[in-house]
């Protein structure tokens with residue numbers, strides 16, 4: 325990494341956690357970060373994988389998957405540019421307890437887990453943010469468990485697209501019907517039918533491997549309540565003063 329790249333990244337990080345750090349903590353941390361890239365549909369973690377490093381995601385989307393059978397999995401959480409993959413390491417956890425798979429090409433700033441643990445006593449703001457991030461992933465897993473057990477494919481798909489769109493904005497969502505089916509635990513044909521319904525509502529524009537969100541309000545009307553419920557739950561725990569350097573989330577329409 326060149327000094328110029330380091331200076332630009334340290335001064336204007338794209339990751340939501342890094343953006344909330346005071347300059348002193350950011351500079352201390354940044355000396356130990358290395359850029360990392362992941363291709364789409366790339367497995368990163370499996371249950372039992374040693375958490376050797378943690379990734380502050382700068383771009384892209386990673387699904388956290390739970391196993392529902394010998395070769396079946398369903399999404400129980402996700403991480404984008406607001407968070408970090410491997411946050412369990414900050415809690416002292418040594419091994420992953422779930423699968424993590426990239427849904428899009430991802431860029432991240434990576435840190436060795438051991439080094440992160442050494443630094444955390446000197447990074448109280450980062451420590452607090454990581455604990456909160458871990459709590460948020462837990463709340464997300466609870467909400468998605470309720471969602472997967474209760475809501476229709478169409479409404480779950482709309483909910484997934486809303487969450488993915490917020491994390492990837494302004495880029496379209498690059499994903500196939502088959503991968504969407506694997507995430508939601510349904511057959512590809514069911515995804516195709518649900519996408520046609522959302523297109524009929526003029527909420528999205530879909531091709532074989534790309535989905536563009538046309539109208540967030542229409543999409544939200546098609547979705548189950550879970551996305552909004554989770555957002556309100558998490559916002560209730562975030563006093564406005566703590567949202568000083570938000571991630572680059574923006575409205576979809």
Ligand SMILES: [Zn+2]
Pocket residue numbers: 470471472475479480483548549550551
């Ligand atoms: Zn739901």
